[in-house]
Amino acid sequence: MGSCKEKEESTPMCAWVQEPIIIGAGPSGLAVSACLSEHGIPSVILERSNCIASLWQQRTYDRLKLHLPKRFCALPLLGFPLNFPKYPTKEQFISYMEDYATHFSIKPKFNQNVQSAKFDSSCGYWRVKTLDMxxxxxxxxxxxxxxxxxxxxxxxxxxxxxxxxxxxxEYRSGSYFKNHKVLVIGCGNSGMEISLDLCRHKAVPHLVVRNTVHVLPREMFGISSFGLAMALLKLFPLSVVDKFLLLMSYFTLGNTEKLGLHRPKTGPMEHKNVTGKTPVLDVGALSKIKSGKIKVMVGVKEITTNGAKFMDGQEKEFDSIILATGYKSNVPSWLKGCDFFTKDGMPRTPFPNGWKGENGLYTVGFTRRGLLGTASDANKIAKDIADQWRPSEDWKSISNSQVILLKNCNKNKF
Structure with missing residues (x-):
């Protein structure tokens, strides 16, 4: 990596990087860095927080476990330790990622929050700006x-x-909410599991179901529902697999419609493919709903000073509100001059072809297919860059005039 400093005090330090720049040191960033290293290609990872996998380390609740068996969640080139359980805990997954980074000598640059990134056609490079570089x-x-x-x-x-x-x-444990009446808004996997956690800490959760939702048993016949679906899709059309999943869910869980959990018109796998919404894999919350310990509510009309009014006319008092409303991409806030992403921060080109844009732009971790999609994209990206990679030639062929051109590019603000 070569670096230079402009005479203007307002211009940050700049660096010409012969390696690919990776934004984010979560599972996706680690995976693509490891795949690049297998081709002998180093990389520079810019991470806004002070650790790898910051979402897992800083934004997840204590009781979280992987929703899918570990064989579906392993990053490329290095599996989970054999002694890990079928569904690793949060702490185990974090330790796996830390070991993964160590194994592949991945050393991100922490506290590098990207302010903007833009392709500069005048010098043919992506210019990625953080606060100080x-x-x-x-x-x-x-x-x-x-x-x-x-x-x-x-x-x-x-x-x-x-x-x-x-x-x-911000939620870690239900211990803070003991004896509280809690309104949980959102009934995805997080909303369901947090409601279950609240029950175990003697809180009284009320779960708001704003939309339709598919609830499946986590396992069928001792096999993960997801794994079974993946196996069946190799043999049968998606519509047949969806009908099978719904039939087995009915026999295992009963009619969820009677509990206020209305299913979408499309089947669970088709619904996930179209909307990106993952079915809820039940780990015990449904039995609490059946027993009345988790109370299902319709949509919220408005929040009052001491509670909420609901669309069906009910009004209840609550001590706390938990927003289980999910997450979103932040790419549109910093990637400039590029229409590869939608306003929602997702690639416009659907899976499996959304991993590559123009001018050396790539994406990983946007497939809505979890870590399996991440592994697939990471391998494709590494192979594609390897086909272009000529490190010694690229480095030695940089003339003084080209270096000056890069310096001058810094004067163009974006």
Missing amino acids: EYNSRWLIVATGENAEPIIPEIVGIERFDGRVVHTS
């Missing part, structure tokens, strides 16, 4: 993923609520 490279790999920022919905009156309001990114 500008990096220039032929390749930019966006690995910030689908879950970079919490989604905070606009709910009428929530600003006047007297109790505590937290997003699931």
